[in-house]
Amino acid sequence: MSAKNKKIAIIDYQMSNMFSVDNALKLLGFQTEITSDKSVIMSADGVVLPGVGAFKEAMHQLKKLNLIKPIHDFIESGKPFMGICLGLQLLFTESEEFGKTPGLDIIKGKVEALSNQKSVQRVPHVGWNNISKQNSNRKSVKIDPLRDVKDGSYLYFVHSFYVNPAEKDVVSTTTEYDGFSFCSSVLRDNIFACQFHPEKSGPVGFKILKDFFDGN
Numbered sequence: 001m002s003a004k005n006k007k008i009a010i011i012d013y014q015m016s017n018m019f020s021v022d023n024a025l026k027l028l029g030f031q032t033e034i035t036s037d038k039s040v041i042m043s044a045d046g047v048v049l050p051g052v053g054a055f056k057e058a059m060h061q062l063k064k065l066n067l068i069k070p071i072h073d074f075i076e077s078g079k080p081f082m083g084i085c086l087g088l089q090l091l092f093t094e095s096e097e098f099g100k101t102p103g104l105d106i107i108k109g110k111v112e113a114l115s116n117q118k119s120v121q122r123v124p125h126v127g128w129n130n131i132s133k134q135n136s137n138r139k140s141v142k143i144d145p146l147r148d149v150k151d152g153s154y155l156y157f158v159h160s161f162y163v164n165p166a167e168k169d170v171v172s173t174t175t176e177y178d179g180f181s182f183c184s185s186v187l188r189d190n191i192f193a194c195q196f197h198p199e200k201s202g203p204v205g206f207k208i209l210k211d212f213f214d215g216n
Contacts, residue, residue, distance in 0.1 A: 007031040008213055009044035011071070011087075013061040016050040017197070021084065024199035028210045038070040046213040047074050049193075051086025055095035055111060055161070058086055059103065068104065075106060075191060080143060080213055083193030085159060088186065091193055092163055107186060107193075108166035115160070119179035124160040131155060131173040131184055131196070145192050145212035146172060146185075153204045155196035157184075162195065 008030045010018050018034050025032045025048075033040055041047060049071065051058055062068050075081050083091050092103045095111035103111070115123045133151045157175070162182040165171055172187035175195070185194035192212055198205035 005031075006045040006213060007033065007043070008046045008048060009041045010034045010048045010050060011041065011067060012036045013051075013058065013065055013067060015053045015058055015061055016086070017052050017084075017199075018050055020197075021048055021050045021199045024206060024209060025213075028206060028214075030213060036065045036067060038066070041067075041070045041074055042077070044074075044079070046080040046082070047071075049081070049083045049087035049090065051084065051090065052158075053086060055086065055089055055097045055103070056099070056101045058090055059101055062090070062104075071104060072106070078142075078190050081191050082209075082212055083191070084199070085195060085197060088193035088195055089161060089163055091186075091191070092165075095161065097161055106191070107163075107170060107188065110164050110166075111161050112164050113161055114177070114180070114182075117178075117180045121178050124158060125177045126158050127156070128154045129157050129175050129177060129196075131175055132181075133173055134171050141187055142190060143192070143212055143215045144187065145208045145215065146187075148211065149204060149208060155184075155194075155198065155201040155205055157196050159195055 089111045091106045093105045170186045170188045171183045172185040175184035198208045
């Protein structure tokens with residue numbers, strides 16, 4: 001099935017960067033729909049959980065809109081699921097932002113503040129930075145969206161918190177900022193989630209989007 005025949009659902013929980021993701025996917029030839037409808041999500045060929053803003057409010061919105069079970073159900077279907085920025089963080093067990101808040105607990109680990117790191121002088125981390133690819137479990141996943149992306153490639157970041165996975169074999173890339181190395185993307189089974197914004201990262205970011213959703 002080519003990109004033009006694939007439908008990608010972009011989850012709308014009323015606090016995310018939906019339209020830049022939507023525009024990027026459309027430019028790549030995918031059919032897209034911004035939605036909070038469970039049936040639309042479940043019928044899609046792929047799903048994006050985007051996001052900007054606070055973890056606690058995002059979880060509140062996901063609960064309010066009854067989107068937590070559809071997210072779990074879609075991931076269990078085995079179809080490609082991508083989390084971007086806050087959408088990466090929400091997949092984790094909990095966040096310390098504005099007090100401890102439970103997350104979706106799809107990936108074990110915590111979301112922690114960059115400001116807790118002594119070497120980090122500037123928060124938020126904004127701008128272009130490079131990624132270091134980790135070998136972890138690349139050979140065991142169905143789709144590796146970074147398979148043709150060069151180690152050291154630059155992508156665009158905007159964040160004040162980072163994910164700290166309990167299981168290090170899910171770490172797909174790391175990135176160094178102010179002398180602190182953090183997990184900048186995770187890869188497990190049919191899940192790829194990244195702290196950087198592929199939709200704002202030019203040709204490399206667009207390649208990641210295309211290879212993930214059109215690579216199976």
